[in-house]
Amino acid sequence: MTYDPIRGAENLIRGDLAGIEPYEPIVPLETLSERSGVPVEKLIKLDGNENPYGCSPRVRRALADYSFYHIYPDPLHSELQEPLEGYVGVGQKHIVVGSGSDELIDLVLRVFLEPGDKVINCVPTFGMYPFSTAVCGGKTVTVPRDDAYEVDVAAVKSAIDERTKVIFIASPNNPTGNATLPNVILELVDTGVVVVVDEAYYEFSGRTFAPLVPAYPNLIVLRSFSKWAGLGGLRAGYGILPFNIAELVRRIKMPYNVNIAAMIAVRESLADIDYLRDRVKAIIAERERLSAMLKEQGVLLPLPSEANFILCRVARGDAREIKQGLDKKGIFIRYFDTPLLRNMLRISVGKPEHTDALVEALAKLEGG
Ligand SMILES: Cc1ncc(COP(=O)(O)O)c(C=O)c1O
Numbered sequence: 001m002t003y004d005p006i007r008g009a010e011n012l013i014r015g016d017l018a019g020i021e022p023y024e025p026i027v028p029l030e031t032l033s034e035r036s037g038v039p040v041e042k043l044i045k046l047d048g049n050e051n052p053y054g055c056s057p058r059v060r061r062a063l064a065d066y067s068f069y070h071i072y073p074d075p076l077h078s079e080l081q082e083p084l085e086g087y088v089g090v091g092q093k094h095i096v097v098g099s100g101s102d103e104l105i106d107l108v109l110r111v112f113l114e115p116g117d118k119v120i121n122c123v124p125t126f127g128m129y130p131f132s133t134a135v136c137g138g139k140t141v142t143v144p145r146d147d148a149y150e151v152d153v154a155a156v157k158s159a160i161d162e163r164t165k166v167i168f169i170a171s172p173n174n175p176t177g178n179a180t181l182p183n184v185i186l187e188l189v190d191t192g193v194v195v196v197v198d199e200a201y202y203e204f205s206g207r208t209f210a211p212l213v214p215a216y217p218n219l220i221v222l223r224s225f226s227k228w229a230g231l232g233g234l235r236a237g238y239g240i241l242p243f244n245i246a247e248l249v250r251r252i253k254m255p256y257n258v259n260i261a262a263m264i265a266v267r268e269s270l271a272d273i274d275y276l277r278d279r280v281k282a283i284i285a286e287r288e289r290l291s292a293m294l295k296e297q298g299v300l301l302p303l304p305s306e307a308n309f310i311l312c313r314v315a316r317g318d319a320r321e322i323k324q325g326l327d328k329k330g331i332f333i334r335y336f337d338t339p340l341l342r343n344m345l346r347i348s349v350g351k352p353e354h355t356d357a358l359v360e361a362l363a364k365l366e367g368g
Helices: 029-036 057-065 078-088 100-112 128-135 153-159 182-189 210-215 243-252 260-271 273-297 319-328 352-367
Strands: 095-098 118-121 139-142 164-170 194-198 219-224 237-240 300-302 309-314 334-338 341-348
Touching: 029 319, 057 260, 078 095, 078 260, 095 100, 095 243, 100 128, 100 164, 100 194, 100 219, 100 237, 100 243, 118 128, 128 139, 153 182, 164 182, 182 194, 210 219, 260 273, 273 300, 273 309, 273 352, 319 334, 319 341, 319 352
Parallel strands: 118 139, 118 164, 164 194, 194 219
Antiparallel strands: 095 237, 219 237, 300 309, 309 341, 334 341
């Protein structure tokens, strides 16, 4: 390979990265505010599955009081290990913390993928799995879920070949909201391929596979502090992994992957668990109220959800027009128009006043 002064380093770039699709990023609050003409503090942001109550007040206080931001953080995040062990109920040698569960998705793939290895992705699901697979040099094998958005176990099993290393299952799944049953996960674990159960929304469903991790060499569970603990902007997540894989992930990760603010936030969140659990209960109650109100109104058809969002079909009207109409009122929801999510909308659960404003806005849009 020779250096070409015109093209610079372009001809040295990894060939497989040329056509990589970027991950669809969120739109910042300020941009949403500019687009809608609604001030930031009045925006109703129901498009990112964030926690409308924010983080625990203990997190804010501890961050304001901390004096050692100039010192590097502990690479082994030792002070979090014991509280996490208590929270998860699995020995700390199985637990690794990352900069959001996004980082754990990447780290797990780095451990297993060699160029051309395959990763099974049960669509529709979270977009980071194919993105990180491509960045790590792997190939995504897409296996559609069935009509009820359940994992098609037979299709997954027949998609496995000698290059298949990892299967991702989000449970509850984003954006469909349904959880995967234990017999499905165990049947997939039986194939010997690494099964990553992404439990970013675990706290809203109460169902977990974490206690099974120590018993299986190829089962990994990922969790997040972004949703239930309201730490999306601080980036904190963790993996529960077979201990030999956890050990390897600790060795290959960036030493300071979890910054000091995220570490303090995780520590304080776990110390304020009753407060956060009350907020989770409020979100679950609001999910059910939102679903009932939408059903009664009849514009949208909400699907059942075990997460902090609801996927909706559109009974009357067009999803794109509804989304655009709500945008103008400063209410932001997620719009989909892919073959498996045709004319659909995903609404994150907000506070009761957000639900009321949404339902009222939908009624006004219909009335013209
Ligand atoms: C299924 C799923 N996994 C992981 C994540 C990423 O979470 P984190 O903020 O911890 O990186 C999300 C975020 O939307 C998600 O929906």
